[in-house]
Amino acid sequence: MAMLELENVHSYYGNIHALKGISLTVEQGEIVTLIGANGAGKSSTLRTISGILRHRAGSVTFEGQDLSQYPAHKIVNLGISQVPEGRGVFAQLTVMENLEMGAFVRTDKKEINDDIDHVFSLFPRLKERQNQVSGTLSGGEQQMLATGRALMARPKLLLMDEPSMGLAPILVDSIFETIVNINKEGTTILLVEQNALMALQIAHRGYVIQTGEIVLTDNAESLKSNKMVREAYLGH
């Protein structure tokens, strides 16, 4: 059984039909990427999984549990956490407070502190700035914070929404390296990216989404050489 399974999911914003029957699976230990243009439904898929957007039809199951029975704030408890699009750090809270918010559902104080140390070892820059208000961080640092904050919930599945967006390519490389590292430590990752090439280089498998529908899926290597993908997303 797959860790995460979406079957024929339909979601709406008001009367706007954003997802039109999305089906996808993520297996334990994988990096799976979802690529597509702006507005194709990538973020909506992630928002549906984490319960911010409620699907009206189809099913979302995580480790055998139907997620539609949980409100958004309970889904974190199951082991799904998300790095939202545009990073979404709480700009007026300090770096430390942001990380504490990441561990909001946990009560094990000591282990939370260990995890904070772990995040700081992943991102030493954050440690230097732990008492700084996070709105003053640079874009790259905010991306680190958002990632670290998501890890604070000790997720089994990490959803990442456009981590490279708006970052200089040099930073992009290091962010992608971190994603690989996090995955190696045992966290499964579902990665949404516009930078299709980069995403396909680190992912095991990928899905291509267009106007709310999955149009193609394969392993990353095959996708990279797929003619349609190359034309539409890789610019060849």
Add this chain to the structure above:
Amino acid sequence: MKQQADTNFNLKEMIQLGATGGVILILLSLFGMVESFVERDIIYKSLSLGIALVFGVIFIFGYLSAKRNGNAKSSVGIAAGLITGLVASAMLAILVYAIEPLTLRAVFVNASPALIEALTFGQEMIPGLMTLVGLSAVASLLGAIIFTLPPVPRSAILVGIIMVITVGTLEELISDVIVNIFKLFDAKKAGKSFAGIFFAKEGLSLQGSVITFVSAAVISTLWKLRSQKMKTSFNKLPPATQKSAKISTLVILSLITIFMPQIIGSYLSEILVIVAIYTLMGFGLNIVVGFAGLLDLGYVAFFAIGAYTMGLLTSIQLPQTTGLTGVQMTFWTALPFAVGASVLWGILLGVPVLRMRGDYLAIVTLGFGEIIRVLALSNFLQPLIGGAQGILGIPKPIVFGFELKTSQELYYLVIIAAALAAFISWRLRDSRTGRSWMAMREDEDVAEAMGINLIKTKLLAFATGAALSGLAGAIFAAKLGSIYPHSFNLLISINVLSLIIVGGIGSLPGVVVGAFVLVGLPELLREFSEYRMLIFGALLVTMMLVKPEGIWPAAVQKRELHGHEEDESGIEPAPA
């Protein structure tokens, strides 16, 4: 979930619903509504308004309980209604029983012997309360049974009951109107005896209530069964006939408008004039808030300026303190000055708030409104505008040598003014100006980038709104003959804002409907003056929860507020 409710007997939910009803009944009793409404008979000597209120609530909860629990089997629904009604009435009975031993009156002023007497029907405590619970059981059963009926008789009965209560409550006004109609045909006596069939000394007579109930039920049933057919058969008529039918409807409507004051008598005319003045202001504020999106909470300021200008320019007995003999203009000479002064202030107050948006604007305008009121009231400006004593001796308008003294005569003036305001609003809405306002409402920055001069456009909205409000103020001053600062409080701004929102923001018919509901109804129910504001508040909240787009929404707004419903347009909408 729904499946379960059908098969299981959901006792908990019935009791919960009953408890809600009980809390409402207890509150109504403690607010003093039951007690004071008992004085008022709906059906002479048989049913008082207070008792109707209590059993009405029980009836409604019985109906609701049946609706929630009786989807599958009517017997379940009826039992549910009964249980809910019993719980609610038991709570009320406990309250009544506890009043004296717990000396509740020390805290709750309305927990009085009169309340006990009303709810025990003048009997001893225990038998009285048993009667109360017993009658409640009947009322809730009735509610539940009516729910289980097929739709046509159900709605007929409900309409009948509502009409009996309405007619009974408004007995005095309605019998007046009947007599007045007969008077038009010089048959006052016949009118009186005709009204006598329906009405007793107070409230409906017994036969009157039966007739009202039956005729309301029959008419509503016929309407329901026939209206669709009539519409289609009307559409089948040749266009010329349709047109003449429409024209004759229009003629009849305008005839009614012209003879309205004679038909409805002086008291209702008075109310109508007040409604029309609010409508006039409503059209003005609708331009500012509804069209241009500038949330103005101090709108009363321009009303006050119009009124005071009119007062100062026309009064024949200005306060001595002013040291002025007054210019003593006529209404018509002063009117342009009154409107002009409002416009001027509209622009002056508009300039500092040009850059403000949303909440800022609301608060600043609220502040302006309060400042003007407090200043008008103060000793500081007393020498000029009379302070708390106000301005007296404002003459009535004279038209062709005829003085418009009573409301029945002033009616024509305000109706024409309101019609003018509606016409201006309508023409402006569909013009370049109206589009600029709406564009500004949607997105100020983009509107500016389209070449719209925000300053001119905003000030024009403020000025038009102020002009209509000033006009209303001027007429108001002339109508009363005297003005006091107390007439210009925040409540007026809030009333006007509420009426355009309840009517449907941006909608022109909505303004009229809103004014009738929020201004007319409370005036009609003046005898309940103690509870006017209570009902007003509850109505506003309920209205916003149930129908946020208003009673008669502008076409566009309706779609916005109910955007989550499927769009009928049928084209593929955009992803977010």
Add this chain to the structure above:
Amino acid sequence: MRSGRFKNLSIVDSLLWLFRVGIIVLVIWGSYKGLTSGKYTAEVWRDFFIFGLAQGGIYALIALGYTLVYGILFMINFAHGEVFMSGAFTAYFVADAFDKSGFLNSNPIAALSIVMLVSMAMSITIAALLERIAYRPLRGAPRLVPLITAIGASYFLQYAFRGLYGSGKKVYPEPAILSGKWIILGAPVLKTQVVVFVTAVAMMFILYYFVQKTKTGKAMRAVAENKDVARLMGIDVDQVIVTTFVVGAAMAGVAGVLYGLLFKQVDFIMGFIPGIKAFTAAVLGGIGNIPGAMVGGLVLGVIESVGPSLVLEGLGIPAAYQLKDVIAFTMLVLILIFRPQGILGQTLSEKKM
């Protein structure tokens, strides 16, 4: 953000500058005249000032409720004045009973604490009901809609309490221990005013600590910034919003009893003016900003207490005390025109309706 806008509107700008200069000149001239007229002694000015602080403390406590809710929902909770009234009005009956039984004087601290708890409990109940019934179903509606609901709820509550408790003014009992004056720093000060001020300040610090340091407080700040992301952290946003209303109401409940002690009377309409004043205070300090509400409240209280005698009488206006509300509202208007972010700088939402 928008510094470049309206740069060239010389007419508008110069009008505003004229307005600004005019006000400043009037205030300075009036103060000078007021101070040099010698009508009031230094002691009187000091008493005005201290009374202003006590009154300002009450404004500040109420203002916190506006600011907390605004910070999290970007909505003006117009009915907050009634939340304040409901607590004070209800607690009156407890205070009165304690007074009659002698408990208030035999055990003033315990008695006043109970009175405050009752007041807080009532305010909290009303605020929670208000949120549940009148506001929660409207989340996401256009901004005008909850504003109208709030206005409706405000009138409903006023007249509901009038129905329940009657329309007369009730005289708040004063424990004997609070009558008279203390000598503080060599100056005699009314004990009530000291107690009111100190309690208000203490409550503000408790609240500040709560919001800054506790987990719930941090969650409140997180929700205020971004509700969706807060949900992703596992925060129950609805719960946090209710908590916000409750915390604001608790402050209003305390403020209600303090109001009773300071002004010695309560009635069903008492929430309206202090409500608007407190809102002014919140805007003055920078709405959504907690220290701002505290500072704004105190500043407004003092200005309102000192201002009429100082500036307006100085300008030769008769019966200047009648215009103290004008001072409050003029402050509000001036702040919004010239420094909309308030003293401590946070802006109202520019979103419309």
Add this chain to the structure above:
Amino acid sequence: MGILTAKNVSKRFGGLVAVNNVSVDIDEKTIFAVIGPNGAGKTTFFNCLTGFYTPEEGEIIFQGEDIKGIPTDQITRQGISRTYQNIRLFSNMTAIENILVGQEPQLKSSWIGAIFASPGTRREEEEAHQEARRLLRFVGMRGFGDYLAKNLPYGAQRRLEIARALASKPTMLLLDEPTAGMNPNETAEMTDFIQHIRDDLGITVLLIEHDMRVVMGISDWITVLDYGAKIAEGTPEDIRNNPKVIEAYLGTGAAGQVDSAEQIAE
């Protein structure tokens, strides 16, 4: 000198220099592209040109007149018109109404005329409606006139925004990411359409765009911004091979292994 010349334009927000000493010279009837990563100051630069911001330094000359510091609505009246990165239509107005608002600089009737429905006003309204319908057809949206803007499909909203911008009869059109969020087919259509605007209507087009196939395909001249400053300019060919452009964006890791065009597209 071209139709629009910006000289040493700088715009600051607090300590941040969003646009740093940027100069451009745009020739008439060309398609001129501004590219660079998010946050490079492209949109801020647009906002300086349209008067939404007033730059602290530099000058902006449009058709021989200094337009720096002039209010937005007057700049529009002088012939600069724009679209927005995230579509900003008047969403509760119909498509036709949106275009009618766009015609604002062309209209003369006053509110008094509207109240009395004077013949002049009525004629102008009639003509404006006809023109609006013509523009709607021009952008390929015949029959969509009475839909509320917010209910239109995404691609149609983009096109409606352009129609609204064209309604003011501009001499220069600023397009902020016109193909954002479009699929490859829609992007190709939009590219054609932009060329059409220049070729058939003779309008100078200034373009912010991320999709390098669009930029390289239709631009006559490209300016590259990074951290608010201009780091390169030239023809598409120049830019493609400019070592500075490649260096500033590529990095050395995996990202570097794609061709430059892909990189600039983020």
